[in-house]
Amino acid sequence: EIVLTQSPGTLSLSPGERATLSCRASQIVSSSYLAWYQQNPGQAPRLLIYGASSRATGIPDRFSGSGSGTDFTLTISRLEPEDFAVYYCQQYGSSPPWTFGQGTKVEIK
């Protein structure tokens, strides 16, 4: 099973600042099957990024994804108030089991 480790656990930033979230895999992950989700309290996850770097429909361009192999990054260029949430990476390659990272909480400083 591929273990995804996200860092940091919590990121304390102010609106307008840049957020950089990391997701490191225990084995090589196909970039085609690495996604990022945003989750607000009491709500279902929302797909932000798929294929490591492609934005999902309706996702603002301040969200960007990058990386390959075992290291992936989600960047939020300028934080808006609605961006303070928990973010998860997920690998869903051709051979389950699939896994999620443990999450990074982006909170208002």
Next chain:
Amino acid sequence: EVQLVESGGGLIQPGGSLRLSCAASGFIVSSSYMTWARQAPGKGLEWVSVIYSAGTPYYADSVMGRFTISRDNSKNTLYLQMNSLRVEDTAVYYCARASWLGNGFDIWGQGTMVTVSS
């Protein structure tokens, strides 16, 4: 409108069984990759199971042999049959779909709560 609506959650004793349903509208379940994920109270997301468009199921080790994923094409509905439930299965269960794996899981249901307790 493309959406998923889960149902079937509730309070169940350890060792009991429950079947969750995920009704789809706006797309065809049998043409999609359909997955279940769960989230224990205050915890992160955990992948549970997937059924490929071809019908092949896969499971997390934690539920293998106890949970069964299936779909009813005539009802356009996904199911998760959960047997031998344990306290640690307590969570909100979400269903989600990917039109194909390369696109990620873009549609999620609102979730249904399963509480396993005596």
